């Protein structure tokens with residue numbers, strides 16, 4: 001009987017041969033076309049100063065879950081501002097976007113294990129798939145952004161919940177939210193919209209693409225780890241949802257609160273982001289420039305996805321770019337449900353224009 005370590009080792013070897021190995025810590029000294037710090041706020045002096053002040057006042061860790069003793073005024077202030085920004089009645093902050101998604105799906109699906117079906121756009125984030133598993137729901141994959149398929153599967157399965165992203169994390173395109181909202185209202189389903197890649201970048205004041213959609217039908221999840229430059233996640237929706245989550249949400253109740261310094265950093269970044277229209281405009285212009293350069297359609301956020309052939313070719317392109325000082329993301333199966341390997345370029349609005357343009361030149365030059 002082979003030991004578990006032999007088995008894991010053989011699997012790692014097979015992944016390596018297929019070009020599917022991952023490195024946990026790519027270099028930080030490269031030009032950033034890979035992170036989600038879209039507005040370039042993580043090193044902003046006001047953000048750093050706010051986090052540092054909270055660190056001195058409250059210490060390093062929150063010490064316990066939000067429900068026990070981990071909540072400080074900063075968490076509540078952050079929740080108020082996030083609710084206001086997204087145009088919703090209330091907000092609950094979790095320790096990550098991943099946890100918020102686990103909490104959302106569990107809360108929005110009635111407990112009927114075995115007969116519970118949830119519709120997912122096939123490109124939604126891994127945390128949402130894991131959330132369905134945890135909730136004991138059967139996930140039904142819907143072809144990406146296909147409204148006809150959403151309509152017929154809603155009619156067939158009558159699910160309580162439909163799950164999409166407003167700006168997709170790998171493809172960078174947007175969901176048809178208004179149409180999905182109408183469909184969900186018609187079939188009495190809730191629509192969960194993960195706005196991880198839209199907050200700070202899209203919508204009025206960077207308040208996301210679901211701002212203005214009905215709170216009756218639409219619940220929004222988000223993260224503080226991308227444009228809000230920090231860490232943590234949140235759900236926004238009607239007050240009754242918050243009350244339910246505070247009493248019952250396991251990823252909220254049994255997880256240590258985000259450190260106060262992290263909440264302070266996010267709050268400072270959020271406040272700056274509301275008036276960052278120049279940065280949002282720069283992101284849009286850079287996405288258009290990069291799309292033109294690589295012959296793909298411009299996307300709807302700060303992410304541009306460029307098909308790169310086989311997984312090995314995508315890895316090679318990423319490695320050559322790194323060799324020339326540029327960090328880009330590389331997505332391969334199984335992270336890509338359509339099995340297409342891609343380079344993912346992300347725009348950091350604080351990068352000087354000349355550096356950004358030069359990085360595009362290099363990427364074009366080193367394409368395998």
Ligand code: PMP
Nearest residue numbers: 096097098125169196223225232
């Ligand atoms: N949703 C989406 C769409 C994401 O891209 C991510 C982060 N990769 C998450 C949720 C999870 O957010 P966090 O990193 O805060 O856990």
